[in-house]
Amino acid sequence: MILQINSVTKKFGDFTALNKVSIDVPENSIFGLLGPNGAGKTTLIRIINQITGPDTGEVIFNGKPLNPDHISMIGYLPEERGLYKKMKVGEQALYLAQLKGLSHNEARKRLKKWFEKFEIEAWWDKKVEELSKGMQQKIQFVVTVVHEPTLLIFDEPFSGFDPINVNLLRDEILELRKNGSTIIFSTHNMASVEELCDNIALINKSEKILDGPVNEIRRKYSTNSYQMQYRDFTGTPYQLHEAGIDVLNSSFDNGICTATFHLSGSKGPNDLLTTMLPHVNIISFNELIPSMNDVFISTVNAENANLILES
Amino acid sequence: MNKIFLIIQREYLTKVKKKSFIVMTILGPILMASLFIMPVYLASRQDDKQLISVLDETGLFFSKFENNENYTFVPVTGGIQENKDTLMKHGNYMLLHIPATKLNIPDNAIIYSDKQPTLNMKGYISGIMSRVLEKQKLSAEIRKEILKNTPNYQPGNDTSAEDLMSETILKNIRTDVKITTYKTDEGGAEQKSYTEVTMIVGLVASIMIYMFIFMFGAQVMRGVIEEKTNRIIEVIVSSVKPFQLMMGKIIGVALVGLTQFLLWIAFTFIIITAVQTAFPQQFKKTQAEQVKISGNSVALPNEAAPVAQNSISADTGNEKVNEIFEAFSSINLPVMIMSFFFYFLFGYLLYGALFAAIGSAVDNETDTQQFMLPVTVPLILSIVVAQTVIQNPESPLAFWMSIIPLTSPVIMMVRIPFGVPTWEIVLSIGLLILGFLGATWLAAKIYRTGILMYGKKSNYKELWKWIRYKG
Known part of the structure; x- marks a missing residue:
């Protein structure tokens, strides 16, 4: 584990931003930090960045309690991000890289390399205010990773990027992981969570309500439902019902029927296929695994309903 | 430490390279020099009969x-x-x-x-x-x-x-009354005192401190608001402590101010010297008159009817110059200069911290009004009271205001040329340092929370809550 957060609590006056949150982030992985707005994600990220400290609990980084030496090993791209508008791009990137502990020469060398890679060398002497928002985002990304941190924290990294740059950025993030970095990734875009994240933690109303590997979580939340496309149905709905199969919905288009089935009890996909095979020509068949979107919504809603009941 | 140096450096370089800084640096001395030169020019011009x-x-x-x-x-x-x-x-x-x-x-x-x-x-x-x-x-x-x-x-x-x-009687009874005051210190030694020069020196010093605090304190505040509205603040505080950022900014702006100040003095001297060398005649002729006029303006009843004044001999002029020099030497210059720099610096640091805190608590400059008031009131009050203090530098009002940290930078500077007991200076300096530490501590707490608060209109209740938040 590169980062262990042990029972961290943080209060602002009467408001509890984090309540005994524990999270483990495995090394060399992409970790999704999810949760509705105002759940406490940003507070947690700020604690990891030592912008603020926890009231109780501890944060272990690389086996040691978090301390100022770790600042240069962490890169942070905040959601609310900006640059000094009147400063030149190059000067500013150098300044920010030096604040992370790089020497002037080393910072210049590495920045030049990144600027070449992103084909933005021409911007070096431009003022930030002359660049578009997307261009500024690229520079912010470069500045976040230039000191080659072991832990990277991206808060909504893709917002404000066009699809081409989203791709570019995603590839860079995957490459960073390949090169040994660990990435904490906070977003509301569940599709990118499914695509990128190995593990997630879900925070709601200052408490962690769910965590684990993405695949396991989705499987855990699967409801034994399947989708099948077929044509030439010759049986009757009654036969399905007898076999313990519920048809959740079905649609008919161009002679092809698409139906969703829910199996009860211990029945598996083979039972469904055995029942259906004599009556139809199957075109496709797959299990319906809930999307992270569904998991997110159903868990958060269930949790909120519980909280209301309790109070 | 290295990081705070980086912050100071950035703050300094970006401000010094700004157009407004360059314009001010050039315009300031021209204005100041013209204040010196214009009267000479006007006086030397032959009016139509x-x-x-x-x-x-x-x-x-x-x-x-x-x-x-x-x-x-x-x-x-x-x-x-x-x-x-x-x-x-x-x-x-x-x-x-x-x-x-x-x-x-x-x-x-x-x-x-x-x-x-x-x-x-x-x-x-x-x-x-x-x-x-x-x-x-x-x-x-x-x-x-x-x-x-x-x-x-x-x-x-x-x-x-x-x-x-x-x-004949009228001629005989006309007497030029010249008032010379002697200051007697505890040892009984008498010292000629020159009230008018002392007043001017003290007032000029305190006005400079006042202006410096206001101009550059406001710059600190604007800098903080800029970082907040730019949204760069979160990137930076993930690398440095908010306190380092705040102090770096305050010190950086102070250096900018000092640079501008020294450049102003240097350029003003250069311009005046250049004009003097270019038109030596005018200056030689009017120098005496210049001094004469300034001697007169303090309204000592040392002249009778202003009849003979249109033709002043160079001799009386020289006498005046000597008198002013003598007056300057009656002021304890090392104490004056040292205390000027001390009050100049610490007064600014104290207010700079408060201005930084204000900047951190708001989202834009228009919201600063409600917090500006309590900070600017002691400052404006002290410059207003300074006029009274000049008349009576030993009054209880003068004493208290030169001891209390928020007003002491301005008021003490008015009093020092008149001579202030050492214990009072020490007490005032000690309290100002304490005040600076207190203000910085308080400001740091507000700043730390304020810079990361967006879109929320803050009020005093809110600030009080921020002060009580733990690390």
Whole structure:
């Protein structure tokens, strides 16, 4: 584990931003930090960045309690991000890289390399205010990773990027992981969570309500439902019902029927296929695994309903 | 430590490279130099000779007005109205009308002119007139006295003798009163004190501190707001502590201020020296007058009627210069300079921290009003009270305001040229350092929370909550 957060609590006056949150982030992985707005994600990220400290609990980084030496090993791209508008791009990137502990020469060398890679060398002497928002985002990304941190924290990294740059950025993030970095990734875009994240933690109303590997979580939340496309149905709905199969919905288009089935009890996909095979020509068949979107919504809603009941 | 240096460096370089800084650096000395040069220039310019028509109905005064390089007096006769009408046609006229009176002494004169008569001229005319009147009155008294003693005395035959007598008496009794004050310290040693120079030195020092605090304190505040609205703040505080960022900014701006200050002084000197070398004649001639004027303006009753003043000899000028030098040396200069830099720096640091806290608590400059008030009130109050303190530097008000940290930078500077007991200075300095530490501690707490708060209108209750948040 590169980062262990042990029972961290943080209060602002009467408001509890984090309540005994524990999270483990495995090394060399992409970790999704999810949760509705105002759940406490940003507070947690700020604690990891030592912008603020926890009231109780501890944060272990690389086996040691978090301390100022770790600042240069962490890169942070905040959601609310900006640059000094009147400063030149190059000067500013150098300044920010030096604040992370790089020497002037080393910072210049590495920045030049990144600027070449992103084909933005021409911007070096431009003022930030002359660049578009997307261009500024690229520079912010470069500045976040230039000191080659072991832990990277991206808060909504893709917002404000066009699809081409989203791709570019995603590839860079995957490459960073390949090169040994660990990435904490906070977003509301569940599709990118499914695509990128190995593990997630879900925070709601200052408490962690769910965590684990993405695949396991989705499987855990699967409801034994399947989708099948077929044509030439010759049986009757009654036969399905007898076999313990519920048809959740079905649609008919161009002679092809698409139906969703829910199996009860211990029945598996083979039972469904055995029942259906004599009556139809199957075109496709797959299990319906809930999307992270569904998991997110159903868990958060269930949790909120519980909280209301309790109070 | 290395990081705070980086912050100071960035703060300094970006501010110094700004157009506004360069413009101010150039404009400032030009303004200041012109303050020095303009009076010299104006004084050295030969004014057109002013023709003054005098309608003296009493016949007492005209002969006493003397023509000189500035004024020519011409007698006119006839009625006032016709004179006015004739002169009006010519333009650029000045008519002095001294109406005749039947019973009382004619002490009334009216100037009709198409432009504002100078104070100098009015002074000259009224001076001459009062001297004539004094003489008149005196002769009358003398006559009365003689009549009392020698009842047979025939008045009227010998008026010239009376006139002569009164003139001699007047001459004899005219005394130039020059007030020199001596300051006696505890050891009993007497020191000549020069109140007026002391006042000016103290006031100039305190006004400079006041301006510096206001200008550059506001710059700190604007810098903080800029970082907040730019949203760069979160990137930076993930690399450095908010306290480092705040102090780096305050120190960086202070260095910018000092740079500007020193450049101003240097450029002002360069400009003045350059003008002086280019036009040495003007300056040589008017130097004495310059000093004379400044000596006069502090209104010591050391001159009698302002009659003889239009022709000043270089000698009196030199005397004045010497006097000013002497006055400067009566001030304890090392103490003055050292305390100036101390109050200059710590006053700014204290207010700079408060301004930074204000900047962190708001989202844009228009929201700063409610928090600005309590910070600016002590500052403005002290510059207002400074005028009173000059009159009475030992009053309880002066004492307390020079001890309390928020007002001491300005007020103490007014008092120091007059001499302040060491224990008071030490107490004031100690409290100012404490005040600075306290303000920084408080500001850091507000700043730390405030910079990361967006879109929420903060109020004092909110700030109080922020102060109590833990790390």
